Amino acid sequence: MSIRKKSILFLSVGVINIFGLLVAALAIHEAFLFLALVALFVLGICQRSFLKCPSCRHPILKRTVVFFGEPFTYWGLPPQQCPHCGEDLRQDR
């Protein structure tokens, strides 16, 4: 499985979990809101740790844009190529 497919699968499972916990917070008990925040934190840590480019080890969801001369970092959707080195992330490894 390519790193791009892994990242799409990982983000899909994470978003579904957080959405389910938010629905549980509304329907069952407010304590599920805390679990949704914990799940969001764990999702951020895991995607930064495990979803890296196989050749340069740069987190593939981390992007940088220069706006008025200042670089800004944001976390985007899974790209087809590494935003750092240009490696094709659709290939199986």
Ligand SMILES: [Zn+2]
């Ligand atoms: Zn790379």
